[in-house]
Amino acid sequence: xxxxxxxxxxxxxxxxxxxxxxxxxxxxxxxxxxxxxxxxxxxxxxxxxxxxxxxxxxxxxxxxxxxxxxxxxxxxxxxxxxxxxxxxxxxxxxxxxxxxxxxxxxxxxxxxxxxxxxxxxxxxxxxxxxxxxxxxxxxxxxxxxxxxxxxxxxxxxxxxxxxxxxxxxxxxxxxxxxxxxxxxxxxxxxxxxxxxxxxxxxxxxxx
Numbered sequence: 001x002x003x004x005x006x007x008x009x010x011x012x013x014x015x016x017x018x019x020x021x022x023x024x025x026x027x028x029x030x031x032x033x034x035x036x037x038x039x040x041x042x043x044x045x046x047x048x049x050x051x052x053x054x055x056x057x058x059x060x061x062x063x064x065x066x067x068x069x070x071x072x073x074x075x076x077x078x079x080x081x082x083x084x085x086x087x088x089x090x091x092x093x094x095x096x097x098x099x100x101x102x103x104x105x106x107x108x109x110x111x112x113x114x115x116x117x118x119x120x121x122x123x124x125x126x127x128x129x130x131x132x133x134x135x136x137x138x139x140x141x142x143x144x145x146x147x148x149x150x151x152x153x154x155x156x157x158x159x160x161x162x163x164x165x166x167x168x169x170x171x172x173x174x175x176x177x178x179x180x181x182x183x184x185x186x187x188x189x190x191x192x193x194x195x196x197x198x199x200x201x202x203x204x205x206x207x
Contacts, residue, residue: 009154011125015161018114018121022169025107029172033104033179039071039186047075048197070100074187075194082204086195089204097187104183108176115170122162129155 031037047065051057062080065072077096078089133152198204 009125009128009158011121011128011158012161015118015121015125015158015165018118018169019165022111022114022165022172025111026168026172029106029108029176033176033183038069038104038183039190040069043069043071044075044190044194047079048194051079051198051203052201070104070183071187071190073100074191078191078194082198085205086199089195090191093191097184097191100187101180101184105180108173108180111169111173111176115166115173118165118169119162122159122166125158125162126155129153129158 035041043065047057050061057079059080062076066076067073074093074096078093081088081092129152132154195204
């Protein structure tokens with residue numbers, strides 16, 4: 001591997017840096033976007049059960065719920081404002097959901113950027129390698145094929161390196177974007193179900 005990097009020339013270094021950054025982002029976002037971290041199972045049911053049985057949830061408990069997960073932050077924001085009616089609840093939950101989605105999207109666009117830049121770096125390496133080969137020909141490389149081979153190998157290695165980084169970066173970008181869409185839908189569903197249950201149990205006023 002090290003020999004390939006050296007053979008690819010100096011342009012392999014930014015490609016390698018892109019690959020390291022890509023791996024860091026993929027691992028970090030995969031952890032942050034886990035369902036158990038973002039939308040814990042049965043959270044809404046637990047909150048509603050406590051609220052129905054006790055008639056209220058103290059602010060300290062809601063603050064703890066807010067800190068545990070993005071979904072908890074959204075639902076707690078609504079419950080903290082339920083005395084002001086459903087419109088106020090909706091506004092506060094939408095605000096918190098918007099902030100949560102923005103935070104969950106952090107660094108994901110960088111994967112798309114890496115997916116676009118890496119093949120361009122590889123293409124630049126290809127062009128420079130071909131130029132090097134032509135220069136070698138003009139300098140008499142036909143008598144020494146190794147001079148010509150160096151430029152050709154540089155062109156091929158940088159192209160392959162750029163593609164090897166770009167393909168997983170674009171795939172991860174698409175997967176995470178799909179995950180964000182699913183999370184946003186889950187936020188809307190859980191918030192809507194909670195408000196309906198509050199209405200059904202007479203715990204909030206329609207307006």
